[in-house]
Amino acid sequence: MEAAVAMLAAIGQRFSLVQLKRAKDAGCPAFRGSRVYIDELVEWIDDNEDVLTVPTGDAELDAINKEIAREKLRKWKIENDNREGKSIPRTQVAARFSDYGAELLRLLRQKLEDESPRRLEGKTGDEIRAINREIVDEICDAMTRETDQWTKSATHG
Known part of the structure; x- marks a missing residue:
């Protein structure tokens, strides 16, 4: 139950269940026990973004999907920094x-x-x-x- 709650919290932070599963399966160290450490997850995703995109076989579409994933991560980081008071309007x-x-x-x-x-x-x-x-x-x-x-x-x- 606790793992599900942690996963749902991470999903609420703009990560899909598929992204979380891929990150965990790829060995992301942000998953420890029933916890998901969001800051570590974001850093890992930033360094390993290729793991989170599903290849379609179409190079152009794959590039677009990667760019969309990067943009979502960028927006999430900005929102997170705003919530934590790390930015100034x-x-x-x-x-x-x-x-x-x-x-x-x-x-x-x-x-x-x-x-x-x-x-x-x-x-x-x-x-x-x-x-x-x-x-x-x-x-x-x-x-x-x-x-x-x-x-x-x-x-x-």
Whole structure:
């Protein structure tokens, strides 16, 4: 009974009973006792996809079937990564980049349009270069902090 439940769970993960039987018969190590270890099964299928397709004798049709199997596996991996929180929706990434760009623009305007003229007034060429290096370092530090904050929120959020 438990083996049947494990098989049904694997089928629910986008594998057909025929695919599971072929993988098991071919020696896939994901089958241990009454359990099917899905991550190992996916990895094994990725490495041994030829085992899961039934040759029809028509090379063109066989190639199409293999491509369909690859596409199903690709979609399953994406869905699985989404369920496990291993991916970030494009809209969220786009919004974050937009916010990041707006923050950088604000910082550039503040440093270059507001602060720079006051800091550079009456300075020599060497002093101006030194101040400009400081301004660039301040901008780069702010960019690094913003990037680090986003990276932390993406990996822990």
